[in-house]
Every structure is written in structure tokens, then in C-alpha cells.
Amino acid sequence: MAQNKHPKYGFYEPERCWVGETHKICYSTKEEAELAARVAEYDHHMTTKLGVYKCEYGDHWHLTAA
Numbered sequence: 001m002a003q004n005k006h007p008k009y010g011f012y013e014p015e016r017c018w019v020g021e022t023h024k025i026c027y028s029t030k031e032e033a034e035l036a037a038r039v040a041e042y043d044h045h046m047t048t049k050l051g052v053y054k055c056e057y058g059d060h061w062h063l064t065a066a
């Protein structure tokens with residue numbers, strides 16, 4: 001019945017990753033990341049397409065402007 005109010009660090013999958021100098025939002029699926037990319041392109045009136053790639057540090061996806 002007890003709630004875990006103090007999840008142990010290191011066992012909890014973070015929602016963001018540090019990649020180089022910045023942290024990146026993690027998306028659990030490729031479809032979710034691609035949808036977020038389209039939204040970001042629209043919101044920021046971007047002329048370049050955002051891509052998605054699978055993170056090398058965990059089972060999730062990130063956006064990339066490359």
C-alpha cells in the first residue's frame with residue numbers, strides 16, 4: 001500500500017537526456033517523435049525538416065535538426 005515517494009536515481013528512466021551541451025526530450029516511440037517534429041516545425045516556422053533518431057543511451061527517440 002505504501003507509495004514510493006523517493007524513486008532511486010539510476011533506476012528511473014529520465015525523460016530527457018544530456019546530449020553534448022544540451023538536454024533533449026525523450027520520446028518513447030518513433031511515431032511520437034515524428035509527430036513532435038512536425039509540430040515543432042510548424043510552431044517555429046522552420047524551413048528545414050526535423051529528423052528523429054533512436055537514442056544510444058536508452059530505449060527512446062530524440063529529434064535532430066541535422
Ligand SMILES: [Zn+2]
Nearest residue numbers: 017055057058
Ligand atoms: Zn536519450
